[in-house]
Amino acid sequence: MYMNIELVLASNSIRRREILERTGIDFSLDAADIDENLGIDDPEELVRELSYRKAASVAPKHRGKAVLGADTIVVLGKDILGKPKDEEDAFQMLSKLSGNTHKVYTGVTILKLQDKEPPVPEELRDTFCCMSEVTMYELEPELIRSYIATGEPMDKAGSYGIQDIGAILIKEIRGSYHNVVGLPIGEVWRHLKEFL
Amino acid sequence: MYMNIELVLASNSIRRREILERTGIDFSLDAADIDENLGIDDPEELVRELSYRKAASVAPKHRGKAVLGADTIVVLGKDILGKPKDEEDAFQMLSKLSGNTHKVYTGVTILKLQDKEPPVPEELRDTFCCMSEVTMYELEPELIRSYIATGEPMDKAGSYGIQDIGAILIKEIRGSYHNVVGLPIGEVWRHLKEFL
Numbered sequence: 097m098y099m100n101i102e103l104v105l106a107s108n109s110i111r112r113r114e115i116l117e118r119t120g121i122d123f124s125l126d127a128a129d130i131d132e133n134l135g136i137d138d139p140e141e142l143v144r145e146l147s148y149r150k151a152a153s154v155a156p157k158h159r160g161k162a163v164l165g166a167d168t169i170v171v172l173g174k175d176i177l178g179k180p181k182d183e184e185d186a187f188q189m190l191s192k193l194s195g196n197t198h199k200v201y202t203g204v205t206i207l208k209l210q211d212k213e214p215p216v217p218e219e220l221r222d223t224f225c226c227m228s229e230v231t232m233y234e235l236e237p238e239l240i241r242s243y244i245a246t247g248e249p250m251d252k253a254g255s256y257g258i259q260d261i262g263a264i265l266i267k268e269i270r271g272s273y274h275n276v277v278g279l280p281i282g283e284v285w286r287h288l289k290e291f292l
Numbered sequence: 293m294y295m296n297i298e299l300v301l302a303s304n305s306i307r308r309r310e311i312l313e314r315t316g317i318d319f320s321l322d323a324a325d326i327d328e329n330l331g332i333d334d335p336e337e338l339v340r341e342l343s344y345r346k347a348a349s350v351a352p353k354h355r356g357k358a359v360l361g362a363d364t365i366v367v368l369g370k371d372i373l374g375k376p377k378d379e380e381d382a383f384q385m386l387s388k389l390s391g392n393t394h395k396v397y398t399g400v401t402i403l404k405l406q407d408k409e410p411p412v413p414e415e416l417r418d419t420f421c422c423m424s425e426v427t428m429y430e431l432e433p434e435l436i437r438s439y440i441a442t443g444e445p446m447d448k449a450g451s452y453g454i455q456d457i458g459a460i461l462i463k464e465i466r467g468s469y470h471n472v473v474g475l476p477i478g479e480v481w482r483h484l485k486e487f488l
Contacts, residue, residue, distance in 0.1 A: 097438055097457050118456045120442070228464075233478060242293055246316070260314045261293050263470055264481040268424075273469040274459055282429060285460040 097121070099285075101292055102161040106150045111259060112166060112279045119281055121288075128153045128165060132178075139176060140225045143167045143203025148223055151207040159211040162291060164204065168278045170254030172198040177254045186244050186255040190265075193254065194235040200228050200254070200276045204284060206291050222287055226280035228271030230258070235265060293317070295481075297488055298357040302346045307455060308362060308475045315477055317484075324349045324361060328374075335372060336421045339363045339399030344419055347403040356407040358487060360400065364474045366450030368394040373450045382440050382451040386461075389450065390431040396424050396450075396472045400480060402487050418483055422476035424467030426454070431461060 097120045105116060108127035116123055128150035136142040151165030170177040172192055180186035208220040248262060249255035256262035258269075258276050272280045293316045301312060304323035312319055324346035332338040347361030366373040368388055376382035404416040444458060445451035452458035454465075454472050468476040 097442060097460065115459070119460055120457055233482070246293060258469070261316055263311070263477045264293065264315055266468070266478055268467045269469055270466045271464045272462070273454070273465060281459045282462055286429070 099288060099292075101288060103288070104154065104158045104161050104163045106154045106163050106165040109166075109278055111257070111277050115274055115277060115279045115281050119285070121285075123164075126154045126157065126163075132167075137176075139169060139171045139199070139201045140203070140227075142176070143169055143201045144205070144223050144225050145203070147203035147205040148207070148221075151205040155207050155209045159209045161208065162288070163207045163209075164284070165207065166202055166204045166279055168200060168202040168253055168275075170198055170200055172196060179251060179253055180249060180255045183244050183250075186249040187240055189255040190235060190240045190243070190249070191237075193232050193256070193265075194240070195232060197229055197231040198254070200230055202226050202275045202278060202280055204280065204287070206287060208291075220291070222291055224283065224287060226272055226275045226283050228269055228273070228275045230269050230276055231267045232265050233267045239265075295484060295488075297484060299484070300350065300354045300357050300359045302350045302359050302361040305362075305474055307453070307473050311470055311473060311475045311477050315481070317481075319360075322350045322353065322359075328363075333372075335365060335367045335395070335397045336399070336423075338372070339365055339397045340401070340419050340421050341399070343399035343401040344403070344417075347401040351403050351405045355405045357404065358484070359403045360480070361403065362398055362400045362475055364396060364398040364449055364471075366394055366396055368392060375447060375449055376445060376451045379440050379446075382445040383436055385451040386431060386436045386439070386445070387433075389428050389452070390436070391428060393425055393427040394450070396426055398422050398471045398474060398476055400476070400483070402483060404487075416487070418487055420479065420483060422468055422471045422479050424465055424469070424471045424476075426465050426472055427463045428461050429463045435461075 103123040106128040146167035147165040155163045205223040299319040302324040342363035343361040351359045401419040470477045
């Protein structure tokens, strides 16, 4: 749907790009490459900071435009589950998630560096966080192995993607679905409207 | 993901087709065309019956294969919201859904007519129903009008599609997301496994 904003998505996530494309917001892409190991234990603080760093890393190239950064993590109990190191790691993660409810946090930053002179503020920034709960079915080891064999888990936080094959692992969610995919588009839309 | 089943989807819904395609289940298509006005008031009974009629209407052409029929409705309070008659009807529906929580029911039938002689039973049938709750943001009339102008609401129960532009209308869901799109793929997967 049309929005009068010049937007840059600071992400190389196909899933985030697809969510924005499907809602019909015009944007360009400039993938951020940052160090994601910050040593922050609090999930909300971590994704907020990572989303800001992603936006900030490319914003100087796009003065006058709104840059959107986002980061998504999966949290089970006290454990933050990132992308799996290898297939065995994916198997361990999915075995832990099986039959349980976990939380998915996405941090989002909208950042605009001005191209105008003071007294216009140098930087406009809005950072927020969204959380959804996800309950998985009990997964038989053979099902986990078959799923890993599809290759889908390997580039995804928590070793699953809810929007494709991983859909069959998910019993129910509470909260924003698109937050679990990687971008809470309802909140993003409203924050972009405010940001304008 | 591979499943050793010959499946026919009795639906012309692009959304159902996409959900099955994304999970990697092989299937063919044979859209059912049935009268959807049954005069049944109970949502669960209605979608169960409609899903059966869809499957049954094409099953004789596909003996020996599993035929999948599905029907999805949106329910607000006591009102069953089908597809809008026109743009004004869509506006009325979305105005009612705005700021409220509604229920989405999908009925699913898996039906197989045998091509073998008795004592094999003539028909194998599994019908089930899935319900999710959906909470919409408060929608300003201008947002509803802009959404209707995209054309998206016109062929959808409840006048919205959660997977595309309509995503920006949705605050949260409780239950299966894919059920809201039109096919509760986690349940379908497990019922197909049992059906084999």
